Amino acid sequence: xxxxxxxxxxxxxxxxxxxxxxxxxxxxxxxxxxxxxxxxxxxxxxxxxxxxxxxxxxxxxxxxxxxxxxxxxxxxxxxxxxxxxxxxxxxxxxxxxxxxxxxxxxxxxxxxxxxxxxxxxxxxxxxxxxxxxxxxxxxxxxxxxxxxxxxxxxxxxxxxxxxxxxxxxxxxxxxxxxxxxxxxxxxxxxxxxxxxxxxxxxxxxxxxxxxxxxxxxxxxxxxxxxxxxxxxxxxxxxxxxxxxxxxxxxxxxxxxxxxxxxxxxxxxxxxxxxxxxxxxxxxxxxxxxxxxxxxxxxxxxxx
Amino acid sequence: xxxxxxxxxxxxxxxxxxxxxxxxxxxxxxxxxxxxxxxxxxxxxxxxxxxxxxxxxxxxxxxxxxxxxxxxxxxxxxxxxxxxxxxxxxxxxxxxxxxxxxxxxxxxxxxxxxxxxxxxxxxxxxxxxxxxxxxxxxxxxxxxxxxxxxxxxxxxxxxxxxxxxxxxxxxxxxxxxxxxxxxxxxxxxxxxxxxxxxxxxxxxxxxxxxxxxxxxxxxxxxxxxxxxxxxxxxxxxxxxxxxxxxxxxxxxxxxxxxxxxxxxxxxxxxxxxxxxxxxxxxxxxxxxxxxxxxxxxxxxxxx
Numbered sequence: 001x002x003x004x005x006x007x008x009x010x011x012x013x014x015x016x017x018x019x020x021x022x023x024x025x026x027x028x029x030x031x032x033x034x035x036x037x038x039x040x041x042x043x044x045x046x047x048x049x050x051x052x053x054x055x056x057x058x059x060x061x062x063x064x065x066x067x068x069x070x071x072x073x074x075x076x077x078x079x080x081x082x083x084x085x086x087x088x089x090x091x092x093x094x095x096x097x098x099x100x101x102x103x104x105x106x107x108x109x110x111x112x113x114x115x116x117x118x119x120x121x122x123x124x125x126x127x128x129x130x131x132x133x134x135x136x137x138x139x140x141x142x143x144x145x146x147x148x149x150x151x152x153x154x155x156x157x158x159x160x161x162x163x164x165x166x167x168x169x170x171x172x173x174x175x176x177x178x179x180x181x182x183x184x185x186x187x188x189x190x191x192x193x194x195x196x197x198x199x200x201x202x203x204x205x206x207x208x209x210x211x212x213x214x215x216x217x218x219x220x221x222x223x224x225x226x227x228x229x230x231x232x233x234x235x236x237x238x239x240x241x242x243x244x245x246x247x248x249x250x251x252x253x254x255x256x257x258x259x260x261x262x263x264x265x266x267x268x269x270x271x272x273x274x275x276x277x278x279x280x281x282x283x284x285x286x287x288x289x290x291x292x293x294x295x296x297x298x299x300x301x302x303x
Numbered sequence: 304x305x306x307x308x309x310x311x312x313x314x315x316x317x318x319x320x321x322x323x324x325x326x327x328x329x330x331x332x333x334x335x336x337x338x339x340x341x342x343x344x345x346x347x348x349x350x351x352x353x354x355x356x357x358x359x360x361x362x363x364x365x366x367x368x369x370x371x372x373x374x375x376x377x378x379x380x381x382x383x384x385x386x387x388x389x390x391x392x393x394x395x396x397x398x399x400x401x402x403x404x405x406x407x408x409x410x411x412x413x414x415x416x417x418x419x420x421x422x423x424x425x426x427x428x429x430x431x432x433x434x435x436x437x438x439x440x441x442x443x444x445x446x447x448x449x450x451x452x453x454x455x456x457x458x459x460x461x462x463x464x465x466x467x468x469x470x471x472x473x474x475x476x477x478x479x480x481x482x483x484x485x486x487x488x489x490x491x492x493x494x495x496x497x498x499x500x501x502x503x504x505x506x507x508x509x510x511x512x513x514x515x516x517x518x519x520x521x522x523x524x525x526x527x528x529x530x531x532x533x534x535x536x537x538x539x540x541x542x543x544x545x546x547x548x549x550x551x552x553x554x555x556x557x558x559x560x561x562x563x564x565x566x567x568x569x570x571x572x573x574x575x576x577x578x579x580x581x582x583x584x585x586x587x588x589x590x591x592x593x594x595x596x597x598x599x600x601x602x603x604x605x606x
Binding site for chain 1: 565
């Protein structure tokens with residue numbers, strides 16, 4: 001099958017290569033940033049409209065909501081080239097509310113739309129082990145499924161309504177951020193009270209406090225190793241989606257709001273490109289206490 | 304060995320019976336509330352002082368910090384009967400700060416002190432599978448270890464300083480409360496945005512958002528089944544320990560503070576004796592949206 005692929009970045013490249021490995025032809029718009037490997041693997045055309053015109057299915061994997069809007073509806077965008085019956089799959093992580101609007105506009109051109117954001121990062125993309133959260137009509141999702149199976153493993157069709165895949169991804173990012181803050185508060189408290197945080201983590205792994213975040217992110221906090229992983233900058237984008245959508249829907253998310261402010265504090269101290277487990281730095285700054293050195297950060301009395 | 308056991312409640316009874324099953328004699332103070340089973344299993348003496356005087360090791364399992372203080376130092380309390388060399392083990396969940404003071408007072412009587420709070424609840428107590436978090440000097444902990452092995456499974460010696468066991472337990476309760484709030488915010492958001500919360504939970508179980516709380520407590524939220532389990536009333540006691548100790552230590556715990564207020568909201572609505580997963584009700588009340596019925600709670604506009 002011919003697949004137009006818009007967004008051959010860190011995530012998009014291995015995903016497109018996995019689709020090619022499953023026997024599909026990849027069609028991609030010209031970009032100065034295309035790697036030599038992708039120029040060889042794909043058919044390069046002038047723009048997204050030309051890629052859509054040449055394809056049976058168009059996949060998008062771009063950073064944020066405005067990027068999807070531009071790729072779909074901007075000059076030379078997908079919508080300008082779409083033939084009726086073409087399937088559009090957006091695998092970016094973007095606003096669930098905007099997704100419903102994009103889907104309606106694509107549907108009006110006689111095309112189906114599926115939102116299918118992923119988690120699992122670059123490693124999951126390379127290993128074709130992404131978690132994929134899917135929203136869209138049953139028939140469209142069935143048509144997309146062989147592609148998903150070439151790129152991921154844990155594939156869940158959340159609902160027939162567009163946006164439900166994006167909503168699930170946002171829920172995932174809320175959970176992960178708040179579980180990180182849970183570990184950060186628990187570990188800074190324990191260390192400041194005189195307990196070895198590594199032993200506390202080990203004791204907690206056996207019980208109701210256990211989580212993937214306690215397993216992985218708490219370990220990074222204890223060792224002070226914050227090379228990403230998943231950057232705070234990107235998690236802030238996702239919590240912005242959560243808080244904007246929550247405001248539109250009338251949902252009140254007190255701890256999600258605070259977690260976003262903790263990320264902002266780390267960003268204020270120059271940590272936007274650290275792994276999201278570095279949220280612990282905000283709790284350390286608030287408490288003037290370093291989990292790693294187990295002493296005060298500045299040692300000064302508040303003036 | 305003769306073991307004085309102070310506090311034969313829902314947790315203490317099965318723990319004492321497991322000690323008896325391991326070949327120890329149980330000595331307990333007279334109480335009107337003693338069950339017929341415990342009257343048969345234990346040697347009943349006048350008060351805690353008499354139980355301590357007759358024992359090699361004294362175990363306490365009572366509700367809160369003031370109860371431990373009363374049992375140890377009140378009239379007819381453990382301290383009044385202790386002979387030098389007797390080991391005191393407090394398995395209650397109480398203040399880490401007060402624990403250091405209690406230990407110093409017991410040490411002054413020529414006795415060792417070990418703090419060893421547990422998690423795992425009544426089921427863990429009956430099955431001798433409790434998680435036990437231990438603080439105290441190596442020799443005293445080694446002496447206590449055979450008793451712990453008769454009552455629990457995941458036994459961690461956190462530190463040689465008294466209070467480190469209690470600190471670990473407090474850290475555990477912080478993690479669990481914040482993981483519960485994480486699931487509550489994520490699920491109310493997802494459902495209000497039109498996604499089936501059960502499918503969202505299933506999708507999230509495979510990735511970085513996975514946790515024991517997502518497995519167990521999120522399921523209770525989705526099904527609206529809040530019979531305890533672990534009561535909000537008790538989790539509020541534990542978060543009070545966390546926030547009091549944090550204030551004394553100069554640690555700032557923003558989401559722990561908010562979680563306590565969420566529990567207070569559920570309590571205000573009559574839910575103090577519901578399972579702690581009912582914290583979701585506070586997010587539902589804030590958002591005027593029921594996760595179970597998936598509609599507004601009162602349906603009225605704010606006046």
